Amino acid sequence: MMNARTLWPRVVAALLLAAAPASAQxxxxxxxxxxRRPVAISGSVGYVQTADRADGVSGTIWRLxxxxxxxxxxxxxxxxxxxxxxxxxxxxxxxxxxxxxxxNSDGTIRLTQYLATFRSPEIPGAHQxxxxxxxxxxxxNYDGSDVLSAAEAKTQNAWAxxxxxxFGFTVGDRAAITIVQDFAMLIGSKDGLESGQPRSVRQSVxxxxxxxxxxxxx
Numbered sequence: 001m002m003n004a005r006t007l008w009p010r011v012v013a014a015l016l017l018a019a020a021p022a023s024a025q026x027x028x029x030x031x032x033x034x035x036r037r038p039v040a041i042s043g044s045v046g047y048v049q050t051a052d053r054a055d056g057v058s059g060t061i062w063r064l065x066x067x068x069x070x071x072x073x074x075x076x077x078x079x080x081x082x083x084x085x086x087x088x089x090x091x092x093x094x095x096x097x098x099x100x101x102x103x104n105s106d107g108t109i110r111l112t113q114y115l116a117t118f119r120s121p122e123i124p125g126a127h128q129x130x131x132x133x134x135x136x137x138x139x140x141n142y143d144g145s146d147v148l149s150a151a152e153a154k155t156q157n158a159w160a161x162x163x164x165x166x167f168g169f170t171v172g173d174r175a176a177i178t179i180v181q182d183f184a185m186l187i188g189s190k191d192g193l194e195s196g197q198p199r200s201v202r203q204s205v206x207x208x209x210x211x212x213x214x215x216x217x218x
Contacts, residue, residue, distance in 0.1 A: 038077035038216030044178070044209025045070060048090050050111075051202040053139075056192025058152045060101045062109070065093030069205055073117060077216060082122070086115045086133060096146055107144015113137045113160050122211075124170050129180055131164035137186045158188040158201075174213045181206050 046069040053062040067090040075084035089112050096105040115135035120128065140155035142148060166180030182205040190199040 038082075038213050040075045040077070040082070040211050040213040042073040042075065042086075042178070042209055042211040043071065044180075044207040046088075046182070046205040046207030048092075048203065048205050050092060053188075053201045054193055054197040054199075055096075055152075055156075056189060056197075057154075057156065058096070058098070058100050058149075059192065060096045060098035063095040063097065064109075067092045067111075069207065071207060071209070075117070075119065075211075077122075077213075080121070082117075082119045084117045084119070086113075086117050088113045088115070094142075094144070100149070100152070101146060105144070105146050107142055107146060109139055109143075110141040111137060111139055115160060115162065122168060122170070122176060127168050127170075129164070129166045129168050129178060131162075131166075131180060131182070133160070133162040133164070133182075133184075135160055156188065158186040161185050161187070168211070176211045178209045178211060179207070180209070 048067045048069045050064045050067070053064060055062055069088050069090040071086060071088035073084050073086035075082040089110065091108050091110055094107055094109045096107075113135060115133040117131060117133045120130040137158040137160040138155050139158070142153060162182050162184035164180045164182040166178060168176045168178045170176045182203075184203040184205070186201040186203060188199050188201070193199060
């Protein structure tokens with residue numbers, strides 16, 4: 001008959017043998033909770049074309065010139081793509097025509113955008129890019145010949161809705177060069193607009209940029 005003194009060493013040895021394969025399996029197949037999601041930053045320069053804007057506050061039409069847009073973003077990768085935040089700024093030449101605008105109107109106005117973004121997954125090599133963005137657009141910081149009232153000089157908000165399509169080319173393990181064409185609608189307030197005047201402004205941006213992933217894998 002086996003006594004306790006001889007039984008315990010055999011029990012301990014059996015437990016160690018049973019635990020060894022499980023430990024090896026954990027090392028070979030890491031848990032999904034241990035895999036870090038990819039995080040990337042991006043920057044781009046774009047050429048912006050914006051349609052004329054009807055301004056209900058001043059009763060004028062803004063003739064907006066083409067501009068350069070500077071954009072930066074932060075993205076968190078998921079299995080279905082990447083979610084993130086983007087900030088952009090562009091300085092547009094503007095000529096105001098209408099009620100309160102002088103004949104020699106000439107100036108610049110800043111368009112700033114704060115956008116929530118979604119981008120299709122990135123794969124190694126050449127790949128297509130589809131982006132959806134929406135958020136706040138702000139017109140402000142006018143500088144020029146026109147003398148504005150307090151209401152006219154106040155920052156004006158709009159809702160931006162944007163879709164982009166383009167291509168990316170990975171460089172090494174972490175970087176990618178991107179070229180994207182964006183089409184956007186900036187939907188502002190209808191207050192003060194005459195019948196038939198649109199409250200939205202069409203905009204297109206062709207931008208060249210780079211994305212760099214500083215954490216996680218593709």
